[in-house]
Amino acid sequence: MEYNDELWGRHRRAVHAICESMRQATRDQLGLSLAQKVPCSAPSQLLGLNQVVEIDRDRFIASVEPNVTMEALVQLTKMEGLIPTVIAPSRATTIADAFATATFGSSSFQFGTFDCAVLSLEAVLPDGQYVMAKLGDGDDADRLFEILGAPDSPALITLLEIALTPAWGYVEMTYWPVSSVSGARLRMEPKGPNSLILDRAAVDESTDFVDSVMFDWSSGVVVTGRLTPAADRIHSRFGKKHTFVQHAKSICSALRYKHESYVETVPLEIYLFRYSDCLAAPMRIKRRSGGRRD
Structure with a gap:
């Protein structure tokens, strides 16, 4: 699955819309009491992020949106002769859920839990700021990586880079x-x-x-x-x-x-x-x- 301008363009537009929604919600809620808080539309917009954007066969990496199911990821990567290094045991588990719950699942015993297969994260902070965190890219990046992956994190993850490994049928x-x-x-x-x-x-x-x-x-x-x-x-x-x-x-x-x-x-x-x-x-x-x- 080679680089696709259309898929990446759709993804960037969706992330931009989420950033704007988060910023607008922050502006609207300034000075309001808890009972007056206006709901943000960004979480519902996140549901549309359900595509495998790219599979890089040279780097053994899949760029995956958070609501892709494990079944869809396995089927698409398998077509390229690859599978994720760690796979959650349920077909319906989303990538975001597998990451947030540190799923063990059906994986090679060499690679650990699912969060060990995530190489980088793209996310939107509560104030609408877009951030990226790459594992092993310095202490600050590692701390941000941990914060974004926490189950109660207020940030919205919009893309994950997943490590792949060669596979047979x-x-x-x-x-x-x-x-x-x-x-x-x-x-x-x-x-x-x-x-x-x-x-x-x-x-x-x-x-x-x-x-x-x-x-x-x-x-x-x-x-x-x-x-x-x-x-x-x-x-x-x-x-x-x-x-x-x-x-x-x-x-x-x-x-x-x-x-x-x-x-x-x-x-x-x-x-x-x-x-x-x-x-x-x-x-x-x-x-x-x-x-x-x-």
Whole structure:
């Protein structure tokens, strides 16, 4: 998605209108009591900022307006062979919400929370002043970055630069059963060249994603994911009828030995939203004969 004058022009006009609304509201409210305050139209204007303005494939950066959903961002960046380094678990989560709540989500374990994927912010202060803050660009910029990202910040964020990383179309998932929290931790630790096969590490230099889920005190699973261009193994579609956790538990129950592992391949987007897709499906209420409801 190359530089687009029309998209950037629309964005600049929208930001200018928000600045003017904030300035006008400030002028109108001077000298008024709290009960007389005039509502500002800028927050409603912010709802129109819902476009991915640019995807820079050379710099691995997406310029994104705050009301873009996670689903839209993933789909557009995936078309360029990229995805955000951190992705919120719900398709409907907006970029602004993911940033303000420090979302963990479906991300590479290497990059941390969603706010770590935000490289710079563009915002409008309550007095209508336009500001930009770039992470790592000096102490003042870092402090401004933190202020703008606070959940109760009075400033309105109008654009975020999101870090991207190369992606393939599928994720090869490996399920490693464990019997305790300490066992999960040991399974994820690096091992030496002389380690027994029973102790082989789940995580290595090719690992892109890691999950650790405990079903109860004595059973759980470590799930590792590796980006791959093709589905050359079992092709799973969890999330249609079963949750990801239910699916993982059934796999572990089917393995005869705890040192065994199971491999399957899923489409990238299904993997990224594995925790929320099945929860969005409508629940069916079972009825007994005679019309009684469970």
